[in-house]
Amino acid sequence: MKGAPENMNGATNGTRTTRRAVGIAGCSGGVFDRIEAIANLSKNPHVDVITGDWMSEMNMTFRGSSKIDREALGQENGGTTSYEATFIEALIPAIPDIAANRKKVVVNAGASDIEAMAKRVQQICKDKGTDLKVAWITGDDVTEKVTDLLAKGEEFLSLPADQPIQDWGWAPVCAQCYLGGVGVAEALATGADIVIGGRLSDASPALGAAIWWHQWSRQDFTQLAHALIAGHLIECSTYVTGGYYTGFKKELLAKNNCTNFGFPIAQIEESGEFTITKEENTGGIVSVDSVLSQLLYEIQGVYYHNSDVTAELRHIKMTQDGPEKVRVSGIVGHPPPPTTKVGITAKGGYQAEFHFFLTGLDIEEKRQMVERQTVASMGHYRKEFHTLTFTVTGSPAPNPKNQDEATVDLRIFAQTKNPDIISAGSNISVTPDTPCFARWCVENCLMGYPGSTPALDMRQAVGKPYFEYWVALLPQTEIQQQVHAFHGSTIDISPPEVTKTFPRQQPCSETENPLAPGSWGPTTKAPLGHIVHGRSGDKSSDANVGFFARDDEEWEWLRSSLTIPTVKSLLQDEYKGGRIERFEMPHVRAVHFLLKDHLDRGVNSTASYDSLGKNVCEYLRAKWVNIPTRYLDKGKI
Template sequence: MKRAVRIGGASGATSDRRLGFSQLVSAHPDDPVDVLIGDFMSEANMTSLAARKAEGAEGGAFEAVFVDAITPALADIAKYGIKIVVNAGGSDTQLLYETVVNVVKQQQLSLKVAWISGDEVLPALLERSKADPQAFANFYTGETLASWPFKPLYAQAYLGGLGIATALQNGADIVLCGRVSDASLIIGAAAWWHSWDRTKLPQLANALIAGHLIECSTYITGGNFSGFKELEKGGRWLDLGFPIAEIGAEGEVVITKQKGRGGIVSVETCTAQLLYEIQGPWYFNSDVTAIIDNLQFTQIGENRVSMSGVESAPPPPTTKVGITAHGGFQAEMHYFLVGLDIPAKARMFEQQVRHYLRADIPNFTLLDFQLLGTPTLNPQTQASATVTLRIVAQARSAADLAPHKFLRPIVDLVMSSYPGGTFHLDTRLGIPRPVYEYFVTKLDQTAVEHRVHMHDGRVIEVPPPSVTKIFATQQPSAPSFKVEAGAGREWGETVRAPLGLVAGGRSGDKGSDANVGFFVSSAEQYEWLRQFLSVDRMKTLLAKEYNGKEIDRFELPHIHAVHFLLHDHLDRGVSCTTTVDFLGKNVAEFIRAREVDIPRAFLRKPKDGVKL
């Protein structure tokens, strides 16, 4: 039996630090890794790269930052025999392949490069949609693709990891993917190392969740972590170490990180990352479904956490597809308001803008006024008394948002505006930029032509799973805790304080939905949390942010967490949303700041992960 494979998460986004590959491979003699994965894809750059491809833009439609990141690491990759698996091809995986092959040749290395195809599925979608107008429904809106008022430019299916495993089994050193699901990178690496096939559902499910934990790189070692203050001592929030997942032959998982770097791997950081961007207790992938409501983490050493309790089921017969279309254009302007009477100042200026633009507003598809921040009472600095009024407009054509129809009129109002009226001198955001609509649906896996293109010209077909399971459209949801005999414990004296003094949190985006989860560090606190955090309570905590849509809830008792899915909370998704929290990452931090009645006993005893 082979030892556990050590898979390093070297990149979690196109905006991640580009030193992960070099750091991890150069440390190999003292801190070895077998495979490095890098996820450079998101819904944001899927849409922008799709538009580049459709428009034939120069330079290709792949993530060039991957080439920047991998180039200085290639010599060590070859020296130590480390495998590389990445999501970076975007809409031009073959061109990325040719680019990487040229870089490898320039360095006179013998690394074998393979690439995965099959994620580009627009022709299949359009053909079936024409024959059956009801075939494809949007996950979030329910509208059909046939009735969508936008012209699709590109469509990508989320592939599984078995193509990656096939490439590695056939000798590839570097495997380039256009769009596999984020965790498929880890599934593929582990399946190759341990020679798993599709029948190994428990092992694949554990690899899937291990992938979910490390694919966002340092999010699991202290990044985006509500307990971040504990990292300040000793400068541990500097130079956060990239994560490593150790996956055994039976699917055993241990999460750790680079030696000698900052950050931390703890039950709390793993819990936080588990709660990120999930949709409920069923975690779907093209290769397997993981069921996570009985998952638990155990601290087994310094910066070492084991995972257990993941259950498995066959994958669904379908896979997720994202379809990109031109959505029009967006422009925005920022004004600053200071001191007293902020609502009245904002009201005055909004009415002035609407009056001045009244002839052009009918051509806008959206015009929104947003106050960002609240001035400090009795401010000691002018900055602390300042808030921003953000004015956002969208229209189908750039001409409708041309500077003389949006930017210039709003600037011209400065002399007639509220006391202290001042606009931001950098007016580049006022120039219309394209935005993209994103339609999310499902496609039968049997309709996907999943192929591996090897370094020697061979093309290997990857068949879809033969055993699948149809799941209910609605994930399991419990609006409140289950009342048992003798239910509802009394918690004694309470104190009005921010929820975040007791609970950590993590939130994220999936299309227009936001997910948010909260966790505490003791069983006693969890009993309070699960009783307190009902769907109705979440609506109250959201306050004016609640949009009246459905909210799903489920409990994770073994990690002391409660999770919510907020339907349509993020407008229309990252590619065309007008909110500043376009990735939903601050939903948790907003709710943690809300004051609630907390049992006094919990505030007297600070727990690991959340410092009071």
């Protein structure tokens, strides 16, 4: 690959000069992340490349759908409705230091108009008096290709449920696929300082930067696999430096170390092995446990697939390599699959919600009364809601010491294709003579349950558009990926020549040679989370959850006890009969479960508060199990 980075040389061994490790930082895990990250990292001497992710399944859908709507109206794309403008807000104060310190920046932020964002960023860099060069990557918008394949009968089997898209019941309006890191490497090789993608896969910015720096070939699968996992660990910024970490009470909160978490830096070596660190003199933590927590987030099983490589996680190792420094090795590389993931968006209609507060006794009966009265008020309109749920969140404390302890939330959640009955069409207000969701919810208050109290802010009861989302696979040969260089040239990125077809289902097994029940001695009934760490997340409607033990002794108990039937039992009412897949990572004392199609359709359309699957783990850690008493005697997490 041309365009090798400057100042990358390390030690000389005989006639060969090894490249030093490349420092790749993660500056953003979403549109809401702290805006100062790029400016701070652009001054950091340990950082060569700053990566960031502003995209998610949620904004992919509404950005893509908005683009289609504008095109249908003959309007031009471009502007802040087309891309994630918060990236530009974060970039502007950093531009002088990026230029002065010759940093590289690679981001997922272009959404549905990557070119418009790139041209705006190029103009801003010029206006700032710098010579920074901007490139952008296209090919993720596969709406036309998917439409064509659907017309030819392609089934696009759902990844969570293996159902054909023809059974979905929704009309696709746009589609985006996930791109790998090779395009990033080519863009950097042209001399670009800032590279903008629309839907690179989460770990691809870091993977591409490492490919460029170390000049790896597309068949260097061991190196690529390690860099892919490095990208996975830093792509959600401070998740890996203490965010969402189940050891937060003792290691962060009790030490008053729970603010200003440092953004992570992956030092990726020429072999692919790497260390995770963070900005100096910042809050948060980099420990084996904090890094392992992020590893377990949103993985799907033994194999972590990307367009450029597949990483096998079964033998991964992590060691504390110094203060705030964790070394990662043992990842096995395989060729990538011949396919990549594609997200297909449909307009679902409109949704709204209304809340009541229930206090004290007879909570279920009060909920039933609200439901019966509301449905009766709807009359024949009830059939126009394809989703209508009445859900109580929380439970009153026994003999509560104050009113807050005695009060729970009742959420009425509705979805419909008819905007007029949800205050989103011709009737946008809630008035006595307007038949609408909010009116049907509130009009029964004076004949309501004891203490009937509605939430007085009606804004959530006014309907807003929502989207349905379908995740499937698309052959990489159907993608036309291109790098658009700052000097006007266009580089085609070919699909990988070496691929490997993997089964649709990940490998699944119970533990080998489990300890005999009871062999660990006396037990005490207590919450699993008193001694077990964990993490969970989502991919479409799949939820994943991983657990890890504090030491080798507790690992033997955990792997022997936490079986698929045990997890089904612990899920209790949350288990809806879906497939559960299990695998172990013994070197890090972790066991992982993939709960297929567990979430209600995913973040875009779910009726659940746990829209991102992040609370699945905390629910399971709260469940009481028989724990060896001597483990509890060591202290709680």
